[in-house]
Amino acid sequence: MxxxxxxxxxxxxxxxxxxxxxxxxxxxxxxxxxxxxxxxxxxMPRCAMTLVLDDQRRALLMYRHRFIVDQWVWELPGGYVDHAENVAAAAAREVEEETGWRPRTMTKLVSFQPSIGSLDQPQEIYLARGADRVDTDPDINEAEAVRWIPLTEAAEMIETGEIVGAATVVAIYRALTLTP
Incomplete structure (x- = not known):
């Protein structure tokens, strides 16, 4: 080889x-x-996303329109990591900005490249166990709705096409293999 x-x-x-x-x-x-x-x-710059799970194994997901594929989808909160920013801090910051929830813990779940044939965009997914509601409302430009969805229901949403983004698919399937 x-x-x-x-x-x-x-x-x-x-x-x-x-x-x-x-x-x-x-x-x-x-x-x-x-x-x-x-x-x-x-x-493209490194992205950091977070799968926030509560003690009932529900995932914190955002409902948003993605104009590139012209589809309403559910996905993880996340975004670009600023140049010198700590990746875990960036992931936590994005959760709070986009959902109005502050993660309690941050543990790296998985790293991947979504389309290595023509795209270099490192993706870092973190797992947060629990979150606290903060006083700020989620960014209206980021999400139409924010909801806690049972992990098993989220996996079904992948099959029905309600969840299509690579990072969210990877995170949901990876989380299903974790012990509670």
Whole structure:
């Protein structure tokens, strides 16, 4: 396997667009068999999301419209990690800003890349056990509704297409394997 890997060649990269949320480029690639092509590559900042579970194994989820897929979905609170920000602190901050709940604990659950064929966007999911309601209301631009949903019901929502985002799917399925 290492010999094939060493035969991949990158002949150059050209930035198409870049801002604080994305770096889009084209990369000229040569495969081990000599095939050449141009691949679009998107690089995005690290994201941190949190699966907040209460003592009844209910997940704190947000209902929001995602215009890119033109669909209303349920998902975890989360967002970009600021440059020097601690990832766990960023995940907790996003929960509070987006839902009006402050996590009691933060434990790293899983890291993953959602689409490594053309996208570099590190995803960090944290598990919070319990949360306390804070005085601030959730950001109206983030969620239409915030609800505690039983973990087993959330898993069913994946099957019905009410939950489609990769981070939420990964977190729900991972949480089902955890002991209470």
């Amino acid at each position: 290492s010999s094939a890997r060493s035969q991949w060649k990158i002949h150059g990269e050209r930035v198409v667009d870049e801002n604080r949320h994305i770096r889009l480029s084209t990369v000229d690639v040569e495969l081990p068999d000599g095939t050449r092509f141009t691949q679009y590559v998107a690089r």
